[in-house]
Amino acid sequence: SQQGEEDPQALSIQEGENATMNCSYKTSINNLQWYRQNSGRGLVHLILIRSNEREKHSGRLRVTLDTSKKSSSLLITASRAADTASYFCATAQNSGYSTLTFGKGTMLLVSP
Amino acid sequence: DAMVIQNPRYQVTQFGKPVTLSCSQTLNHNVMYWYQQKSSQAPKLLFHYYDKDFNNEADTPDNFQSRRPNTSFCFLDIRSPGLGDAAMYLCATSRVGGGAGNEQFFGPGTRLTVL
Numbered sequence: 001s002q003q004g005e006e007d008p009q010a011l012s013i014q015e016g017e018n019a020t021m022n023c024s025y026k027t028s029i030n031n032l033q034w035y036r037q038n039s040g041r042g043l044v045h046l047i048l049i050r051s052n053e054r055e056k057h058s059g060r061l062r063v064t065l066d067t068s069k070k071s072s073s074l075l076i077t078a079s080r081a082a083d084t085a086s087y088f089c090a091t092a093q094n095s096g097y098s099t100l101t102f103g104k105g106t107m108l109l110v111s112p
Numbered sequence: 113d114a115m116v117i118q119n120p121r122y123q124v125t126q127f128g129k130p131v132t133l134s135c136s137q138t139l140n141h142n143v144m145y146w147y148q149q150k151s152s153q154a155p156k157l158l159f160h161y162y163d164k165d166f167n168n169e170a171d172t173p174d175n176f177q178s179r180r181p182n183t184s185f186c187f188l189d190i191r192s193p194g195l196g197d198a199a200m201y202l203c204a205t206s207r208v209g210g211g212a213g214n215e216q217f218f219g220p221g222t223r224l225t226v227l
Contacts, residue, residue, distance in 0.1 A: 031214070042204075
């Protein structure tokens with residue numbers, strides 16, 4: 001069953017602006033991951049944050065996790081047209097062997 | 113480069129005509145997954161293999177089956193495709209153990225059209 005819910009469903013910004021996407025989930029998790037999907041392609045893993053972490057950075061990406069609110073956010077700074085894609089959060093309930101439950105995704109459009 | 117490969121990228125079949133989609137990986141990962149993704153929706157897990165152990169999601173239609181003859185290959189068989197089975201089918205892999213965080217690596221997908 002779907003656990004993650006992304007917000008907003010769609011986001012349109014200009015190049016150079018920051019983009020923030022949010023994800024909420026319902027049950028306890030071991031980790032939360034963010035994936036990017038370009039139109040008509042497979043998903044690409046961006047970043048993983050564990051339940052005992054609060055913030056993580058990777059290049060222009062910043063992810064936060066608030067386990068008390070069961071929510072996470074993905075911030076893309078100084079966005080580029082190439083960032084145009086759908087972004088999904090996915091939760092894993094266990095470490096090691098665990099399937100992922102994907103949210104519905106946020107479609108990001110970055111205009112030049 | 114190590115990767116997940118799906119063939120074909122586009123598959124057209126007729127209503128009720130069996131079709132097989134294939135996935136191969138050079139990552140030597142022990143888990144392989146099949147997802148169905150319809151337009152503007154999240155990927156929906158159909159089943160996965162942990163080594164040779166097959167795990168079927170409860171709501172995966174009986175029409176869908178899978179085979180994993182060896183570590184590198186996994187197949188998705190749709191016995192009698194219906195119009196509702198038209199979708200993107202994604203194969204993914206992950207490695208369990210050694211501190212891996214169950215990140216999944218996806219292939220480019222196979223777009224299935226049912227006429």
